[in-house]
Amino acid sequence: MPLLLEIVTPERLAFSDTVDAVVVPGIEGELGILPHHTPLLSTLGLGELRIRRDVSEESFAIVGGFVQVRPDKVVVMAETADMSSEIDLERAQEARREAERALETGYHEGADLASARAALQQALLRIRVAERRHREGPRHR
Amino acid sequence: MPSPREIRRRITSARNIKQITRAMQFVAASKLRRAQESTLSARPYAEKIEEVLADLATVLGGDEHPLLARREGGLRLIVLITTDRGLAGPFNTNMIRFAAREISESSGELTVITIGRKGRDAMRRAGVPLEAHFNGFGDRPTFADVIPLARLVTDDYLTGKVDRVDIMFTQFVSTLTQRPTLETLLPVEPSGDTEGIPGNQFIFEPGAAAVLEQLLPRYVATRLFQAVLETKASEESSRMVAMKNATENADELIEDLTLSYNKVRQANITREMIEISSGAQAR
Numbered sequence: 001m002p003l004l005l006e007i008v009t010p011e012r013l014a015f016s017d018t019v020d021a022v023v024v025p026g027i028e029g030e031l032g033i034l035p036h037h038t039p040l041l042s043t044l045g046l047g048e049l050r051i052r053r054d055v056s057e058e059s060f061a062i063v064g065g066f067v068q069v070r071p072d073k074v075v076v077m078a079e080t081a082d083m084s085s086e087i088d089l090e091r092a093q094e095a096r097r098e099a100e101r102a103l104e105t106g107y108h109e110g111a112d113l114a115s116a117r118a119a120l121q122q123a124l125l126r127i128r129v130a131e132r133r134h135r136e137g138p139r140h141r
Numbered sequence: 142m143p144s145p146r147e148i149r150r151r152i153t154s155a156r157n158i159k160q161i162t163r164a165m166q167f168v169a170a171s172k173l174r175r176a177q178e179s180t181l182s183a184r185p186y187a188e189k190i191e192e193v194l195a196d197l198a199t200v201l202g203g204d205e206h207p208l209l210a211r212r213e214g215g216l217r218l219i220v221l222i223t224t225d226r227g228l229a230g231p232f233n234t235n236m237i238r239f240a241a242r243e244i245s246e247s248s249g250e251l252t253v254i255t256i257g258r259k260g261r262d263a264m265r266r267a268g269v270p271l272e273a274h275f276n277g278f279g280d281r282p283t284f285a286d287v288i289p290l291a292r293l294v295t296d297d298y299l300t301g302k303v304d305r306v307d308i309m310f311t312q313f314v315s316t317l318t319q320r321p322t323l324e325t326l327l328p329v330e331p332s333g334d335t336e337g338i339p340g341n342q343f344i345f346e347p348g349a350a351a352v353l354e355q356l357l358p359r360y361v362a363t364r365l366f367q368a369v370l371e372t373k374a375s376e377e378s379s380r381m382v383a384m385k386n387a388t389e390n391a392d393e394l395i396e397d398l399t400l401s402y403n404k405v406r407q408a409n410i411t412r413e414m415i416e417i418s419s420g421a422q423a424r
Binding site (some may be wrong): 006008009010011012013026027028038039040041042043065077098138139 | 179182183185186187189190192193196224283284310342343344345346347351352356359362363366
């Protein structure tokens, strides 16, 4: 039985297709989902979402949100979802440097340190997801 | 009878105005297309969040979270969504008239948060107490834009400063119809569970109450975001129609003026001919 995966963010439908399996960054650790999974609703942390279908693997950088799992359908509701191939590595690195600077100086465009920390984490995640892709290329089995 | 030169001048200025209104019509049309796309692509997330909330509501009682708790009376907060710019036909006027009627009919105390300059100016003139004001969110509102607003509204509700929150926005029905709408935002009212598996068959991680805690603020932000997007699409379609009418009116005016210009010109020629021929006869 195919598993339908949808990734939605407040601004768009980021992904909608059938997949063989998906690994999501659940709040209590990574969560691998195959077809016929028991109904589940979990909050998501910040991390990498990996999709496996046929011979290829794709990944998204996910920040926060929820996953709703039904036996034939998985819906990921994330704050942001960036496909690894769409991540602009230079911009992510720029964001990282900026966040690090903000943490050092204790100043972040008027906002608090918590948001600088969140920005840093997000930048690091994007870099990780994008670099893995660059290193390995689209993976084939 | 105006002089031919006077009429020519008026034709030229009508032409210039027509050029501007036509340009604005096309700009509005393309912005409308974009706003409609944004509204459509934001819909799946909103629907999903609503569905999850309904699932949670079947498992949890009504008073599991302060944002669900209903409070009687007290201070009512209205979030009035308008835009910054005019020249959009009756769009902002309709919204403001709708809001003014609701406010004057409302018994009890209320306060207003305005989005968009037009709404703020009108509320100030009417002497309605303003809690806060946000400028319009530009041509392309993003989810991040509404987060400060969502936070302010939920904080006010959670601290008990206000006891009910309503949103007023213009619903985009079609290019020709936009409807001023009033919806209750807080307390949150989960809709009935409509699709698929009943909520009580789900496993909640880390727990239903914890998921709800995460979900509610996002739900509030999503509702506000939707209202902002609908208003944006309504604004552009209203502007597009208004500018189309203005262009057509300019066309009509130019036609009328050209006709009377030709009449005046004809009359002048005829008069000169008579003068010449009567001058010739007199000799």
